[in-house]
Amino acid sequence: MKVEAKVDPSHEEMVEILDKALSTDAIITLFAYCRVFYEGRAKSELGPGDRVIIIKPDGSFLIHQKNKREPVNWQPPGSAVSIVLEDGKIMLRSVRRKPKETLEVELIKTYLVSYFQAEDYEELALTGSEAEMADLIFENPSLIEEGFKPLFKEKPIKHGIVDVLGRDKHGNLVVLELKRRRADLHAVSQLKRYVDALREEHKNVRGILVAPSITAGAKKLLEKEGLEFKKLNPPKREKKKKGKQKTLDFLSP
Amino acid sequence: MKVEAKVDPSHEEMVEILDKALSTDAIITLFAYCRVFYEGRAKSELGPGDRVIIIKPDGSFLIHQKNKREPVNWQPPGSAVSIVLEDGKIMLRSVRRKPKETLEVELIKTYLVSYFQAEDYEELALTGSEAEMADLIFENPSLIEEGFKPLFKEKPIKHGIVDVLGRDKHGNLVVLELKRRRADLHAVSQLKRYVDALREEHKNVRGILVAPSITAGAKKLLEKEGLEFKKLNPPKREKKKKGKQKTLDFLSP
DNA sequence: AGGTTGATATCGCCG
DNA sequence: CGGCGATGTCAACCT
Incomplete structure (x- = not known):
């Protein structure tokens, strides 16, 4: 299934859906009431509130509040996510190796769990740099x-x-x-x-x-x-597309 | 309703749900196959692919591909979003006034539309700055x-x-x-x-x-x-919480 | 509104 | 991997 979404999932459903999503390189999106703890280059704590959580297949981990362009907490690509069951609560933990950084999300209530098996072979063509x-x-x-x-x-x-x-x-x-x-x-x-x-x-x-x-x-x-x-103004020109062919390279001469 | 999610929505459902979400200061999340056009401080084009789109009640608009911490396209807080019906297709348009910037998303297929009436009164307490x-x-x-x-x-x-x-x-x-x-x-x-x-x-x-x-x-x-x-290393100290009380200020002496 | 600087900056390139 | 610089940087703070 390319997309799945469950409102007010039970503990068992949460774990099952997250496992499936993590094992299939899907983008996960959660709506949840949660607390967040970060320690690494700096250290932070975020009290309970409603946030949108995104976990990407490359390990990127984003926690967004209801305003601002920037995530309130995050983990960059390459981080390793895991689901931790503790005290009957579900926690998400993301660990980065170098520098050593850990992000922990205590999911107090999950309103929605969803995942998306995204296919994307296009890159941004930007001009004016x-x-x-x-x-x-x-x-x-x-x-x-x-x-x-x-x-x-x-x-x-x-x-x-x-x-x-x-x-x-x-x-x-x-x-x-x-x-x-x-x-x-x-x-x-x-x-x-x-x-x-x-x-x-x-x-x-x-x-x-x-x-x-x-x-x-x-x-x-x-x-x-x-x-x-x-x-001098940066020029805005026509830009060649940078999209990648899916997997037909072996057909090239 | 605090949360609503619809998989494979029809055109009518899409418009109805988006209207409801926009009028109630909800965070909107879409899973969609789409094209993206941006023009403003620079200019860019992104060919068709699967992305996660987030629209926040403050006008922030994020388009995420399946990797990287950064959105591939975005609009910062304060931008004005609108739904445009064109050629029987749904487009999302976000306009920023100063500097003048426009973001257009052509929704070719929407896999999931969801919104979240998020309540959050906490701010990040960070140390090590x-x-x-x-x-x-x-x-x-x-x-x-x-x-x-x-x-x-x-x-x-x-x-x-x-x-x-x-x-x-x-x-x-x-x-x-x-x-x-x-x-x-x-x-x-x-x-x-x-x-x-x-x-x-x-x-x-x-x-x-x-x-x-x-x-x-x-x-x-x-x-x-x-x-x-x-x-000298930046110190990591205990930090006072920066959370705001909801609306009890009038009770203060 | 403009100026200045910090940031868990992230990202890409090149040695 | 470290060094270096761009970024549609964003965001905070001050004048």
Whole structure:
């Protein structure tokens, strides 16, 4: 069965359905009144309340409250889930090995248990990223300034990795730090770090922050440091589909 | 009804159940074969596949594939969802105003529609954060070094906000940058930005990166810049509960 | 509304 | 595996 759902399941039904779902790589969704305990990189406790719990076949474990985009507690992919019967209560435990982290959910009342044998061979095709800004600049360097020649992309230097490294029409070395959204103080510090590193071995190094806009504070620091700003929007282009063929690879020539 | 679930709903049932759920501030969960289109800060397309869709009463909208902790597409809190009937197909549309972003889900087949009238008055009590490192240092300054005197927490300076500002036993100004996890190049750049800003108006400014560990590259840059590292783990303490009382505030004295 | 930074960030890439 | 940086980052806090 691809999908199964049981409202107000008994203990026995819960265990049976969860076992079936876990053994068949299904996505599990629970509506439950529960308590949550986490310990690992940090430590947390969440008192009783109604939440939505999702367990994915890759080990991802999400606990959502009724607001916010972020789960209140979670476990990342690769974690191992198990059902623990304790004091006549059902607990879910998810353990991650490295770093060692444990998540425990005490299910006080389960309103709904459901699972979904999901088939999905598609990947997201997204456009408007920072990487596409770099591509755009290599195709049309005059977007930065007349005479600009891009030379390297993602170039590792002494203390970090530069987005774009090139030369201007006077032969000066030029570092570009690209941001797909409004550039902030952090972006200026990053650019400064690259420029400082390059100035140790080159003279006449320019640093240009390339972004659709810049915060007031970042602009001030940028100018004090003698760095430059160039307005550029990330391009939204047609994107090739990234979907995977199911299992017909052996048919390829 | 607190919870309702319908497997293989008809068009009419879908619309009826969704309407009911949306009008009662329920959390909606769908299992569906669908396509997804997003346009806003970026633009994306996701071909047909099986996904779990969650719509929260605060407008949060999540689309999860069968792996990863992160939703493949989403809309943050405050977005407005609507049901669109088009070509005999049901589409879900979620619109955010600022920035303008739209998410559209074409429901090709819905395997399960369910909703949950969730009640939850608890908030997460978490310990082991960076803020608690600062508290710890104020309580026990010798953890940094003998004679250290912390003076300010979250102190705004010229270009940013310093975690902790204090003086050492010689009267030197000391900037602490705290990290609850392994410190990287970004952390060094951040500390350097603060130290540089303070050195414009003070002499003898020291910068100390305080973290449980540090990456090799960060250590190298830190030393070259004449900054220091102090190992300190974020403390895991007992935390007071942050749960809210339901509606008994008027009973308080 | 904009600025700044933390996060159990997660994720992807590359050495 | 560690290092490094992007993210439609999200979310909190402050001005």
